[in-house]
Amino acid sequence: MKFVTGDETGLIKVSGVEKKELLGKMGVQSRTEGIECMEWVPGTEGHVVVGKTNGIVQRWDAYNQTLAASWDPLTVAHEKPRSVFFMQPPTSPPLMLTCCENGAVAIRKMDDAMMTITDEEDITVAGPVSRMKASPSHTKLGYGGKENELQLYDFETRKVEWKARNVPCNKLDLRLPVWVTDLQWIDREDDRKIAICTAYGQVRVYDVRAQRRPVMDTKISEDSEQIRLMDGTRLTCLDVHSSGTWAAVGDALGGLTKVDLRTGNIFGKFKNISGSVRAVQFHRTENVLACASLDRFVRVYELRTMKMINQVYLKQRLNTLLFDVEPSTAEPEKEMKKRGKPVGSGKGEEEEEDDMDPFDAMHGMEQDDEDEGSKN
Amino acid sequence: PPATMVKKKVLGDGDVTSTKHIGNKIKRQEVYNRVKKQKNAIKKAKREQRKKDMKDPEKKDLPKNVPKTLDNMREEDETILVSEDEEVRRDEEEDEFRKYFDGETPKTIITTNNHPSKPLIQLVKSLLDLIPGSFYYSRRNYDIKEICQYAGERGFTNLIILGQGLQLGGHKKLPCSMLLVHLPEGPTLNFWMTSVKLADQIRNHARVTKHKPELILNNFTTRLGMRVSRAVSCLFPQDPEFTGRRVVTFHCQRDYLFVRHHRYIFPEDKNGEKARLQEIGPRFTLKLKSLQTGAFDSTRGEYEWIHNNANDMQKRKFYL
Numbered sequence: 001m002k003f004v005t006g007d008e009t010g011l012i013k014v015s016g017v018e019k020k021e022l023l024g025k026m027g028v029q030s031r032t033e034g035i036e037c038m039e040w041v042p043g044t045e046g047h048v049v050v051g052k053t054n055g056i057v058q059r060w061d062a063y064n065q066t067l068a069a070s071w072d073p074l075t076v077a078h079e080k081p082r083s084v085f086f087m088q089p090p091t092s093p094p095l096m097l098t099c100c101e102n103g104a105v106a107i108r109k110m111d112d113a114m115m116t117i118t119d120e121e122d123i124t125v126a127g128p129v130s131r132m133k134a135s136p137s138h139t140k141l142g143y144g145g146k147e148n149e150l151q152l153y154d155f156e157t158r159k160v161e162w163k164a165r166n167v168p169c170n171k172l173d174l175r176l177p178v179w180v181t182d183l184q185w186i187d188r189e190d191d192r193k194i195a196i197c198t199a200y201g202q203v204r205v206y207d208v209r210a211q212r213r214p215v216m217d218t219k220i221s222e223d224s225e226q227i228r229l230m231d232g233t234r235l236t237c238l239d240v241h242s243s244g245t246w247a248a249v250g251d252a253l254g255g256l257t258k259v260d261l262r263t264g265n266i267f268g269k270f271k272n273i274s275g276s277v278r279a280v281q282f283h284r285t286e287n288v289l290a291c292a293s294l295d296r297f298v299r300v301y302e303l304r305t306m307k308m309i310n311q312v313y314l315k316q317r318l319n320t321l322l323f324d325v326e327p328s329t330a331e332p333e334k335e336m337k338k339r340g341k342p343v344g345s346g347k348g349e350e351e352e353e354d355d356m357d358p359f360d361a362m363h364g365m366e367q368d369d370e371d372e373g374s375k376n
Numbered sequence: 377p378p379a380t381m382v383k384k385k386v387l388g389d390g391d392v393t394s395t396k397h398i399g400n401k402i403k404r405q406e407v408y409n410r411v412k413k414q415k416n417a418i419k420k421a422k423r424e425q426r427k428k429d430m431k432d433p434e435k436k437d438l439p440k441n442v443p444k445t446l447d448n449m450r451e452e453d454e455t456i457l458v459s460e461d462e463e464v465r466r467d468e469e470e471d472e473f474r475k476y477f478d479g480e481t482p483k484t485i486i487t488t489n490n491h492p493s494k495p496l497i498q499l500v501k502s503l504l505d506l507i508p509g510s511f512y513y514s515r516r517n518y519d520i521k522e523i524c525q526y527a528g529e530r531g532f533t534n535l536i537i538l539g540q541g542l543q544l545g546g547h548k549k550l551p552c553s554m555l556l557v558h559l560p561e562g563p564t565l566n567f568w569m570t571s572v573k574l575a576d577q578i579r580n581h582a583r584v585t586k587h588k589p590e591l592i593l594n595n596f597t598t599r600l601g602m603r604v605s606r607a608v609s610c611l612f613p614q615d616p617e618f619t620g621r622r623v624v625t626f627h628c629q630r631d632y633l634f635v636r637h638h639r640y641i642f643p644e645d646k647n648g649e650k651a652r653l654q655e656i657g658p659r660f661t662l663k664l665k666s667l668q669t670g671a672f673d674s675t676r677g678e679y680e681w682i683h684n685n686a687n688d689m690q691k692r693k694f695y696l
Contacts, residue, residue, distance in 0.1 A: 009467050029463065031470040199676055234676045252678040276669075276678035294669065294680045296455065296599060313454035315463050315599070317669075317680070 006035025007316035051081035103127030144180025165212035201232020218264035250277025279321035292318035484510035493549035587620020601696035
């Protein structure tokens with residue numbers, strides 16, 4: 001199992017989980033070239049595109065540690081990008097988009113190899129934008145930010161197609177503030193449901209076809225003994241499990257919470273993180289997740305038991321993390337056996353289910369398994 | 377001699393010394409006392425030998441003669457800086473303290489909570505002497521965020537806010553916390569402050585002078601420890617006046633920072649090997665509560681490290 005991290009000083013590192021080793025390090029170490037956002041390049045193995053603080057976007061071959069391409073600058077006025085990602089709309093060549101905090105979006109049409117820019121376009125959406133992502137159908141952009149509700153921007157018509165509405169005022173008739181920090185589509189195929197996390201401790205699920213207000217809204221309260229907050233902790237990042245039923249939400253006090261997206265229940269926390277969680281990601285096939293935090297560690301947790309498998313010290317304050325897309329070998333299972341943890345029938349069943357296609361559609365089975373295994 | 381007289385055995389190592397088999401109480405007590413004396417003699421001999429071994433230059437470093445302490449049983453930590461690390465050096469070259477290490481003069485603003493108590497004011501006065509270039513302003517109910525902004529505009533580089541409160545065995549007028557903010561965009565460190573002793577309470581204390589002090593930072597081993605030591609060193613000017621023979625020490629041990637302020641002199645007859653110290657000024661202990669990146673923002677700020685009560689349970693793991 002491998003993951004790629006980008007940090008504040010501009011280094012991209014590839015590390016292995018089991019042996020805690022550094023497999024590769026690349027980049028010039030400088031704070032002006034800090035990595036703000038990172039994403040896999042679709043259609044390639046091990047290529048990442050990286051947005052830097054000075055507005056430059058680069059494409060690296062992470063596993064071979066070579067720089068494949070550099071676009072300088074990509075963002076308007078050298079602003080630091082908040083998100084960089086790829087889109088493949090049905091009627092257009094592949095696009096690479098970069099979004100800045102002020103709402104300036106740079107759209108670049110790429111050739112099929114994703115190496116050269118064939119056409120440029122700059123649009124502006126309502127800022128400030130904390131995170132922007134492409135919808136699963138690659139026809140819409142979802143984004144939100146400070147005092148900027150979640151919005152869906154339709155790419156074809158170039159207009160905001162759907163905008164979320166704030167929740168009703170509280171008991172004292174005060175308007176609740178809005179600050180969307182991360183968003184994620186729940187279903188990898190459907191544009192309909194989006195989960196967000198806010199800087200005020202709220203996790204919300206929106207159903208675009210149902211209503212503008214969230215269909216699920218919970219507040220995650222902090223449980224750090226030293227810091228007492230009335231407003232809710234600042235949630236920093238979010239990743240939705242492939243089953244679509246729960247999400248792992250990281251916050252600024254070092255908490256990583258498991259939240260049920262259907263009911264809003266909080267299942268528990270992944271413990272032992274000392275600093276603000278900057279990035280979370282589930283592994284596509286294995287039942288693990290990794291989180292990168294400000295205390296310079298990446299920690300990998302097993303989902304079922306919520307225990308930490310390993311932590312890797314990466315020397316710098318980490319900003320972004322990507323779990324490898326390659327299917328892992330049988331090694332992780334061996335690791336489990338070595339530690340004396342039963343690799344029992346439970347895990348085997350789940351892996352089988354993941355492999356067999358007809359069972360993928362049966363969300364019910366997977367969900368039940370997850371609930372039984374989770375900590376109350 | 378009568379058959380009942382048993383020859384008094386000299387106790388050797390590994391002999392069974394139980395007296396349970398002797399029914400007669402008087403006899404049993406007699407045997408027990410004799411055995412106990414012999415045991416104590418053996419223990420004493422071992423103890424003396426061990427003491428001798430610890431001083432013996434050949435045997436001193438043998439593992440069995442080195443006593444186990446919490447400090448040398450410390451749990452291995454990956455973040456401990458082992459040697460010159462190029463990556464770490466480059467990171468530190470460009471961090472928030474860059475301006476200070478490029479030669480900026482520190483200017484500190486010291487304030488307290490609203491309506492400070494007398495012990496707190498006395499500590500403030502001591503700190504004004506301890507830290508050169510520091511100024512006291514009364515709190516007047518300003519928000520900490522406001523203070524950071526205004527102080528930054530007026531060219532201050534550090535902000536110290538002392539807090540008072542209940543301590544173990546103390547009462548709520550004693551100083552209990554210190555918030556150190558490095559001003560422009562620097563990290564915010566929150567400390568617990570305990571064991572405050574002012575100059576008047578120190579026996580034979582010296583008078584403070586206006587010379588710029590030297591700074592000693594002891595035993596900051598981990599990455600987090602380096603950050604804390606850099607933040608703390610930003611309070612003091614980079615060019616100490618050695619003629620003043622004044623030194624401020626931040627000694628880190630087991631996650632506690634012991635702050636001491638001394639006047640030293642190297643007596644001529646000792647050949648420059650050992651200095652004599654006289655303590656000036658305040659003495660206190662700090663313990664890091666949290667380190668937040670960015671200027672003070674307790675609600676929406678991102679924390680780099682927060683103390684967890686579970687940390688205290690692990691006796692052999694230290695973070696600084």
